[in-house]
Amino acid sequence: MEEYQGLKFSCRQSRMALPDDLRLPRLNHWAWLFAQLGLAPAHPAGAYGNLSCRSEADSFLITRAGMAPAADFIPDNFCQIQGFDQADSSFLYAGKHPPSSESYLHYRLYQALPATAAIFHGHCPLFHEFASALDIPETAAFHPYGTRELAESALTLVAECRPHFFLLREHGFVALGDDVDTAGRLTLDWLGRLLKLL
Numbered sequence: 001m002e003e004y005q006g007l008k009f010s011c012r013q014s015r016m017a018l019p020d021d022l023r024l025p026r027l028n029h030w031a032w033l034f035a036q037l038g039l040a041p042a043h044p045a046g047a048y049g050n051l052s053c054r055s056e057a058d059s060f061l062i063t064r065a066g067m068a069p070a071a072d073f074i075p076d077n078f079c080q081i082q083g084f085d086q087a088d089s090s091f092l093y094a095g096k097h098p099p100s101s102e103s104y105l106h107y108r109l110y111q112a113l114p115a116t117a118a119i120f121h122g123h124c125p126l127f128h129e130f131a132s133a134l135d136i137p138e139t140a141a142f143h144p145y146g147t148r149e150l151a152e153s154a155l156t157l158v159a160e161c162r163p164h165f166f167l168l169r170e171h172g173f174v175a176l177g178d179d180v181d182t183a184g185r186l187t188l189d190w191l192g193r194l195l196k197l198l
Contacts, residue, residue, distance in 0.1 A: 039123065053180050102146055109151070120184060130194060131167055136166060
């Protein structure tokens with residue numbers, strides 16, 4: 001797994017306050033559960049993995065950069081991506097902290113998949129080891145985290161076979177859902193399939 005080196009894009013804060021959204025506690029629940037199951041391993045600056053759900057218009061709610069998952073819901077662990085400026089490659093966000101390092105991946109997938117309302121991204125080396133046995137679709141090549149190339153490789157795979165669960169080569173997994181709980185349960189379903197092989 002790549003060593004976390006911080007954000008690879010710039011961002012501008014629009015406001016501190018998040019919109020009220022009843023799904024935020026559920027996002028927190030899944031982030032905590034992923035951490036407990038080893039699907040979002042800890043690192044010195046937080047945890048590997050990020051979870052999001054589509055909010056108003058073209059915006060989405062996402063775990064913040066450096067979030068350390070907690071059992072109790074902490075609103076400051078989340079932020080809202082409100083837009084992306086192509087000219088200077090910067091995100092506009094609301095919240096106390098900047099958004100996750102994989103915000104561009106989530107942004108591009110939401111753009112390409114209007115029916116998708118939740119995206120969960122985590123890390124489990126065993127998924128990669130048993131990808132063939134599980135028949136999990138995987139992107140063609142490795143790309144560093146947080147890059148446009150990583151996001152575009154995911155879009156290419158999604159365009160080819162429309163998977164709801166897939167792997168970013170040598171990086172991690174992505175689960176797509178039409179709501180937060182669907183994305184979470186889909187991941188647990190694949191984890192169950194993996195455990196049956198071990």
